[in-house]
Amino acid sequence: MVNAIEVDGIAKRFTIHHERSQTLKERILHPRSGSSEEFDALVDINFVVDQGETLGIVGHNGSGKSTLLKCICGVLQPTTGQIRLRGNLAALLELGAGFQHELSGRDNVYLYGSMLGFTHKMVDQIFDDVVAFSELEHFIDTPVKFYSSGMYVRLAFAVAVNVDPDILVVDEVLAVGDERFQAKCIDRIRHFQREGRTILLVTHQADTVRAICDRAIVLDQGHMVADGPVTDSLRIFRERLLGDVADHRPAGAGSVRIDGVSSDTGAFEVRHGAGMSIVVSFTSDRAVSGNLVLEVFTRTGLLVSRNDAQSAPVTLRPGTNRVGVAFSNVPLLDGVYDLNVGLVEPEGATVIAWSEKAASLQVLYDGRAGGVVAIDSSITQS
Ligand SMILES: Nc1ncnc2c1ncn2[C@@H]1O[C@H](COP(=O)(O)OP(=O)(O)O)[C@@H](O)[C@H]1O
Ligand SMILES: [Mg+2]
Known part of the structure; x- marks a missing residue:
């Protein structure tokens, strides 16, 4: 049997720099208060993978x-050890x-x-x-x-x-x-x-x-x-x-599922400029933290918006969980939009759970602007 991959004594150590002082004033008063720490992400990993x-x-x-x-x-250089492919x-x-x-x-x-x-x-x-x-x-x-x-x-x-x-x-x-x-x-x-x-x-x-x-x-x-x-x-x-x-430590494998998305009014319908709330239901077999990703698409498949997931942390308990999301003044014009919902790891962007086209949203608008979103404009003449 031929080895396709040999991982031989791999270790990876990261150096993490901590900036202890938060404000500029503190930084000036305590210029050397930051510290660094070594972190072993991998320790002495050995295995081979046969071809096929x-x-x-x-x-x-x-x-x-x-x-x-x-x-x-x-992509990364191990601190010690060798990899043969x-x-x-x-x-x-x-x-x-x-x-x-x-x-x-x-x-x-x-x-x-x-x-x-x-x-x-x-x-x-x-x-x-x-x-x-x-x-x-x-x-x-x-x-x-x-x-x-x-x-x-x-x-x-x-x-x-x-x-x-x-x-x-x-x-x-x-x-x-x-x-x-x-x-x-x-x-x-x-x-x-x-x-x-x-x-x-x-x-x-x-x-x-x-x-x-x-x-x-x-x-x-x-x-x-x-x-x-x-x-x-x-x-x-x-x-x-x-x-x-x-x-209560987070865990990797196992199962975290998005069971569905519901709206507080029961209908996925919103007036242009109004707000709406939705609830994302999860079933998790463990305690896990992640960031919530929300993507909105046109029916032609173009991404209108993806939220800043870094500012949407979510912690799930083992069992069923309901996570509320409030949208304020939806800027979309009339049409039907698809919503993708996911949970990704805080580090990197590894997907923990994903639901493609979890819901479709009907936006009602009776103004005259065209396109996907309304951009406010005012006219001056000189
Ligand atoms: N570039 C980096 N600098 C410092 N720490 C890192 C870096 N990349 C990953 N880590 C840390 O190494 C550990 C392992 O990360 P990772 O390999 O992404 O784990 P997994 O994919 O199993 O979730 C984590 O604690 C993570 O915070
Ligand atoms: Mg990962």
Whole structure:
């Protein structure tokens, strides 16, 4: 059996700088009050992955999964240890990594392709397949900053699976997008498995690990605490998870679900300029903190708005949870809009739960302005 990936004594230490003084005055009075701290995100990680094997990586939030994948992909340099890869690798890292927001989908396909070692000519040859897989024909010349998270992942996944990689690395992104597209991605992954390609998969969804992986490792606070058959690893993980829920510490894998979105009036209808409240219902098997993402789309699929998720922290308890969201003076003009709702990790943008087209919103407007939003204007003449 040939090793596709050898991870040999990997450690990763981050230096975190603390700025203790908050105000300018304090900073002047105590110029050296900041401190720095070393943090071991990964400690002595060793494993090999056979060619053709699919390895799942599970662990709590912050256990080091993404850091490990970044070391394997060469995005991060490990502090100690060595990684050996046989064959070329294509990676789908966390949401937001890799794409240039100002560029069109088309330009990003070429850019991403070149990052994966493809020349312009080689990308020309796969371009139509990429676009077909992504189902973004109508948006391929739109800047990706107008894409939803789901569209973004569709394009990245389409490139990654079309550059003919020997090793495919996927960090969480499968949780984004609608169920039909997720199923299509999983189909493609199974196809890759039949072709004997090697796959590394990080996911919060234990079911996905069970369905796809041949083997799984478990990370806990930077240490590898299990490496074996999926059922054994998931059991070990669950045992640690249960201990942690009692501690009220956040956890990684398992299941966090968005059950639905409801409106306080029962109808998803709002007058232009008025406010409305919605409730997002979650079922979680653990205590978990994340940021709430809200995306609003036109029916033609263009992103009208994504909130600043950093300022929308949410903490879920084990069980069912209801999170209220209040919109004040909705600036949309008349039409029907789709709403995507998600919960992402505070660090990075890893998706914990996602609901594509969770609701559609009817906006009523009887003025004469046209377009999607009203921009106030006043006229002066001289
Ligand atoms: N660039 C960085 N600088 C400092 N700490 C980091 C950095 N990247 C990740 N970390 C920390 O390393 C730990 C592991 O993070 P990560 O690999 O993203 O975990 P996971 O993907 O399992 O949720 C976390 O505590 C995180 O805060
Ligand atoms: Mg992560």
